[in-house]
Amino acid sequence: MEDILNKAREYEKENESKMEGLRPSFHLTPRVGWMNDPNGFCYYKGQYHMFYQYHPYDNHWGPMHWGHAVSSDLLHWEYLPVVLAPDMEYDKRGCFSGSAIELSDGRHLIMYTGVSETVDENGNKTECQTQCVAVGDGVNYVKYENNPVLTSDDVPEGGSHIDFRDPRLFEGKDGLIYCLVGNRSSDTSGQMLLYKSADGFKWEFVRIIAQNRNSFGKMWECPDFFCQDGKWVLLTSPQDMEAIPGRYNSGNGTLCLIGNWDGEDSDFEVENNQCIDNGIDYYAPQTITLADGRRIMIGWMQNWDTCNNYTPSDLWCGQMSIPREVTVRDGRLYQVPAKEIESLRGDLISVLNMKLNGEYSAEILNGRKLDLTVKVRPSEGKVYDNFEVRFFQKDNNYAFVKYNTHESMVTLSREFTGVRRAIVNKTSCSVDNKGGEIELRIILDKYSAEVFINGGKYAMTIDVYNDQSFDGISFVSDGEALIDIEKYSLDK
Numbered sequence: 001m002e003d004i005l006n007k008a009r010e011y012e013k014e015n016e017s018k019m020e021g022l023r024p025s026f027h028l029t030p031r032v033g034w035m036n037d038p039n040g041f042c043y044y045k046g047q048y049h050m051f052y053q054y055h056p057y058d059n060h061w062g063p064m065h066w067g068h069a070v071s072s073d074l075l076h077w078e079y080l081p082v083v084l085a086p087d088m089e090y091d092k093r094g095c096f097s098g099s100a101i102e103l104s105d106g107r108h109l110i111m112y113t114g115v116s117e118t119v120d121e122n123g124n125k126t127e128c129q130t131q132c133v134a135v136g137d138g139v140n141y142v143k144y145e146n147n148p149v150l151t152s153d154d155v156p157e158g159g160s161h162i163d164f165r166d167p168r169l170f171e172g173k174d175g176l177i178y179c180l181v182g183n184r185s186s187d188t189s190g191q192m193l194l195y196k197s198a199d200g201f202k203w204e205f206v207r208i209i210a211q212n213r214n215s216f217g218k219m220w221e222c223p224d225f226f227c228q229d230g231k232w233v234l235l236t237s238p239q240d241m242e243a244i245p246g247r248y249n250s251g252n253g254t255l256c257l258i259g260n261w262d263g264e265d266s267d268f269e270v271e272n273n274q275c276i277d278n279g280i281d282y283y284a285p286q287t288i289t290l291a292d293g294r295r296i297m298i299g300w301m302q303n304w305d306t307c308n309n310y311t312p313s314d315l316w317c318g319q320m321s322i323p324r325e326v327t328v329r330d331g332r333l334y335q336v337p338a339k340e341i342e343s344l345r346g347d348l349i350s351v352l353n354m355k356l357n358g359e360y361s362a363e364i365l366n367g368r369k370l371d372l373t374v375k376v377r378p379s380e381g382k383v384y385d386n387f388e389v390r391f392f393q394k395d396n397n398y399a400f401v402k403y404n405t406h407e408s409m410v411t412l413s414r415e416f417t418g419v420r421r422a423i424v425n426k427t428s429c430s431v432d433n434k435g436g437e438i439e440l441r442i443i444l445d446k447y448s449a450e451v452f453i454n455g456g457k458y459a460m461t462i463d464v465y466n467d468q469s470f471d472g473i474s475f476v477s478d479g480e481a482l483i484d485i486e487k488y489s490l491d492k
């Protein structure tokens with residue numbers, strides 16, 4: 001086969017300078033071209049590694065490679081050469097998502113889905129997904145000579161051979177390596193398959209640990225599975241979700257299941273479910289535990305339903321979210337910006353205890369790269385129905401996050417940002433009814449807003465590719481409210 005890996009390495013090196021000035025300030029973007037899911041997010045040899053689904057040649061999805069970047073603080077990333085290319089018979093249609101683990105001998109193992117095609121007796125081509133591994137030193141990776149390590153023979157009866165992907169490796173207490181793989185079950189909905197291995201190369205099917213039974217979407221993509229604050233947490237990104245107003249959006253969504261798991265002899269018992277991020281642009285997150293015990297999550301900050309007709313530029317598409325610290329409290333996943341983000345802050349500007357009835361803005365609060373916290377409460381004896389923060393604003397063009405006190409609903413929208421295309425433009429999230437009180441922390445970078453509500457109990461994320469000179473911020477209340485604003489500029 002042609003040297004597809006080196007061709008990609010040459011290409012990204014030659015073309016990355018075209019990205020100068022285009023990238024957001026502190027969100028990871030592809031070295032050049034297209035990025036989707038985070039892959040193999042890990043700490044290895046003294047650095048954080050982020051691999052990602054990558055098609056360097058276009059701003060649209062194509063035959064998947066694995067791009068690579070490293071960081072010491074999860075915010076400043078340095079690109080390393082692409083590590084995987086679709087250059088084998090078993091992955092010639094793409095090296096799909098996967099994860100990474102350090103082997104006991106110090107080598108780095110990545111496991112990914114190899115997509116190939118099979119041809120039946122009538123000449124019809126079907127896609128086939130298998131799990132493959134590659135071993136490396138944190139820069140260069142060699143595909144295992146006996147790939148694939150998990151094939152359709154390892155899928156339990158009724159499980160799809162076409163939708164069998166996104167292996168998530170994790171260490172067991174017993175010294176074994178475990179792996180969860182997303183699969184489509186015989187009723188066409190999603191299930192999670194558990195495998196185990198002593199060395200990372202020879203794998204054995206253990207059991208189906210969770211099944212969707214058509215209740216949360218169809219195929220479950222991109223699992224992540226970990227124990228946090230005494231609970232087991234399964235993150236997955238279901239395709240074909242049905243909307244539950246205020247709780248889940250339709251289409252490609254995110255799902256967090258919280259419960260208990262007693263190890264390989266038991267199923268995962270689910271106690272609670274929630275959407276991970278109720279905005280438009282968040283998918284396929286992966287997590288790691290840092291040395292200080294914090295669990296950090298990064299997701300793909302984009303949505304399959306809009307990425308074909310809503311791209312930032314001809315040269316690139318796709319960003320990763322900021323690192324978010326996740327905790328489990330009262331059966332819920334909370335997420336807040338990882339504290340590393342505070343290192344990007346400039347001076348604090350605050351406006352406290354301000355009575356607002358109408359619209360307020362001040363030049364000094366403007367910007368497109370901000371860490372902005374707004375706390376709102378009703379003014380004594382008064383009520384307000386809606387409170388809104390408008391951002392990326394110029395005149396009548398703006399994105400907004402709006403809190404409706406009657407419905408206890410937060411809406412995040414880009415419908416008025418000057419976008420001409422008919423795309424999904426807004427989503428809503430049901431939040432606690434706290435008598436008209438709400439806290440919104442909004443992280444803005446050049447093309448995105450990540451909103452953390454009530455201490456991270458809810459999160460909503462949206463991409464906004466409007467004119468960079470639209471940097472106005474305003475606050476609007478339709479009845480008298482008391483507001484506190486704290487604003488920091490963020491820059492690298």
Ligand code: FRU
Binds near residue numbers: 098222
């Ligand atoms: C999710 C996904 C994965 C797959 C990858 C392909 O976004 O569809 O299931 O591995 O993208 O790029």
